[in-house]
Amino acid sequence: MIGVPPSEASPSSGASDTTGTTGEADKGAAHKSAHHESNGQHSNGHHAGFWALAIGSVGVVFGDIGTSPLYAFKEALAAAAHDGVTRSEILGVVSLALWAMILVVTVKYVGFIMRADNKGEGGVLSLMALAQRAIGKRTAIVFTLGIIGAALFYGDAVITPAMSVLSAVEGLRTIPALEGRISTEMVLLIAGVMLIGLFSFQSKGTAKVGLLFGPVCLVWFTVMAVLGVMQFAGRPEILIAINPWYAVEFLMEHGLAGFIVLGAVFLTVTGAEALTADMGHFGRWPIQAAWLFFVLPCLALNYLGQGALALNVLSASQASGAPFEELNWFFEMAPLALRLPLVLLAGLATVVASQAVITGAFSLTQQAIQLGLLPRLNVKRTSETQEGQIFVPQLNSMLLVGVMVVMVTFQTSSALAHAYGLAVTGTMVVTTLMAAIVMRQMWKWGWPRVLAFIIPFAILDLAFLSANMLRFFSGGWLPVLIGACLFTVMATWVRGSHILLDKSRRDSVSLTDLADMLKSRPPHRVSGTAIFLTSDPDVAPVALMHNLKHNKVLHEKNIILTVHTKSIPRVNESERITIESLNDDFKKLTVSYGFMESPNLPKALGICRKQGLKFDIMATSFFLGRRSVVASANSGMPLWQDRLYIFLMRNATNPTEFFHIPPGRVVELGTQVSV
Structure with a gap:
């Protein structure tokens, strides 16, 4: 059973309090002006800013889907060609590709899902937070859906770089001068060097590379369009594939085989x-x-254009009596003299796509930590001015290892294509369900209107999901395995944190009761300020109790500090700090962050001066309760889950570093707890 995460997490217990999403590190440059489009201004500056954002989005938002033509049509046509290829099959595959983009991306995402934003933010965890806020409470169903969507995204983050870069490097085989010289091992070596270089660069930040993303992808998309026009200009009949009847007819005539092709066609909308x-x-x-x-x-x-080229090859094979030859259609569209430049451009485009998903994983991890789904990890900022510029060293290493293992295991983009769809379709199903909750609970749509949305898109999502499930044993198991592992980690962390919090509450003394006891039996007082970090401001922190028990002293000023994560992306500075006075000895201080923010307690404490709570931070001691957790067969989790939770706790980032507390001002006091 998965518990719903507590509203605030304990810095002392190891439960996660803070991070800040699902966005990409290199995307933060545009964040400050991201919402200008809605202010109704029509100045030249506004239009310039709007188009600058639109061009920037081409490089970052559409990097993944922009590399789909490298492999999507090739895989779909190959799936349809098991018994030979006909003209109607080529038209059907092209029609399926076009209408997949129209229905899934244009109608569903552009028309509906993008309206369900959380204060301008999107993504599966942002949508989860919005859905929970719409319901008015934390529910296990929405929370579980959010974890599933996030876990599947990590599967996508491992597969996308391997798939994209392999597809680009395999284009070298279409260059006549290199024909027969590019072995699978050579492809893997070149792709491996590119990916190692990409992951190694992450710690440097992506601001400068990010500036190239927009122009590179503008050139990439323009070249793709030109290549397509060059091909179908000589074969204009391919334009009839725009008629959706060819897609419907293909599925009706091919039955199960058509369903398998549908799974391959879904590659057109990944991203x-x-x-x-x-x-x-x-x-x-x-x-x-x-x-x-x-x-x-x-x-x-x-x-x-790829469909037109396939029709030409089909006509030539029928005229000569030779069998239809399956080609790398994307690269074959280009004239021979331009193949090498096209391969190099494709390599750059796939680096952009890979960078986008890598930094997306960084942001998703930061968001998951903030929402209490993962233990604290070291989140480094690579820019002092751009909010989205972050780097997560542990995740970067794990992704690199995962990508390299996947690439060596599958070896070709065609083999890896079977693994690609399940993660994305699963996330899309989750998005549809949570968007329906938002429409019903927050937008107050009536059930007929909600069902009019959810039924068609749920059918579409489930059709793609079922089609990709047919490829489970040929590779679809990979994202499911990755997703299951991440789901287990998140569920274990949340459940373990709940158990720890409940035990702490049972074994603790009420802060009000403690204050009354200290009045009747006052301890020795020392000058200065003591700040005690805790997840529950109503009970006496473990560190406070140990300080009284062992040191037998109480500071002149005592602040019970709680870090609270709200279900909105960012909290206004004016709402960052809440101070409540318990008595002359104790004050409760709540520091609030949005789920897309990184905590910085010294900076937040600076705001206290404006609210009348004055102290010198360099004369202040921070007391942290360090819990040593041991496994117990009688706890609420199986023993293996206890051990996993303990492993996660031990590898969590130290709260001193995570909250940016001056190390010289920290005192840790420990206790042992069983889970």
Whole structure:
């Protein structure tokens, strides 16, 4: 049973209090101006800012979906070609690709899901927080859906870099001068060097590279459109594939085989979740404009071009009596002289796509820590001015290892394509369900209107999910395995933190009762201020009790500090601090953060001066309760889960570092607790 995370987490217990999402490190540059599009201004500066955001979103938001033409049509047509290829099958695959983008990305995400934003922020965990706020309480169902969506995203974060970079490097085989010289081992070596270099660069920050993202992807999408036009200009009949009847007819005629092709066609829309995940960085309207007026037309033209090339190859094979040859359709569209430049450009584009998902994983991890789903990890800021510029060293290493293992295991993009769809479709199902909750509870839509939304899209999502489930044993197990592992980690952390919090409450003394006892039997007083970090401000912190028991002293000023995470992305500075006076000896101080913020207690404590609570931080002692947790067979979790929780606690980042507390001012007092 998964517990619902407590509203605040304990810095002393090891439960997570704070981080700040689902966005990308390199996307933070645009955040400050992300919401300008809604203010109704029509100045030249506003228009310039709007288009700057739209161009920036092309590089970051659409990097993943922009590399889909490298492999999506090739895999879909290969799935349809097990018994030969016909003209209607080529038209059907192209029609399926076009309408997948129209229905999933344009109608569902651009038309509906992007409206369900949390103070301008999107993404699966942001949507989870919004849905819980809409309901008015923390519910296990919404929380579980959020964990599933987040866990599946990590599967996507491992597969995307391997899939994208392999697809680009395999384009070298289409260059005549290199024909027969590029072995699978050579492809793996080149792709491995590219990925190791990419992951190694993460600690430096991505601001400078991020500046190249927009221009590189503008060139990439333009080249894709030009290649497509060059092909179907000589074969305009491919344009009839825009008629959705060809997609419907294909599915009706091919039965189960058509369903398998549908799973491959879904590769055309991988990366659609980025439209919501990056709303806080670019704004809804710039992303929508970039998709409708640039990205979608370029992708559609390219898929039409690949279909036109396939029709040409089919006609040539029928005329010569030779079998239909399966090609790397994307690279074959380019003239021979331009193949190498196209491969190099594709390599750059796949680095952009990989960078986007890597930094997206950083942001999702930061958000998960803040919401109490993961233990504290070391979240480093690589820029002092841009909010989204973060780096998570432990996650970076784990992702690199995961990507390299996946790449060596599957070896080719075609083999890896079977693993790609399940993670994305699972996340899309979760997004649809949580968006329906928001529409019902927050927007107050009636059930007929909610069902009119959820039924068509749920059918569409479940169709894609079922189609990808057919590829489970040929690779679909990979994201499910990764997702299951992450789900177990998150569920264990939340459940263990609950058990620890409950035991602490049972064994603790009420702060009010303690204050009364100290009045009747006052301890020795020492000058200065003591700040005690705790997750529950109503009970006496463990560190306070140990200080009284062993040191037999009480400071002149005592502050009970609680870090509280709200279900909104960011908290205004005016609402950051809440002070409540218990008596002359004790004051309760609550520091609030949004789920997309990183905590900095010294900076937050500086605000206290404006509210009348004055103290010198360099003459202040921070007391942290360090709990030594031991496994117990009689606790609320199985023994293996106890051990996993203890492992997570021991590897969590030290609260002193996490909260940016001056190390020389920290005193840790420990106790042993069983879970």
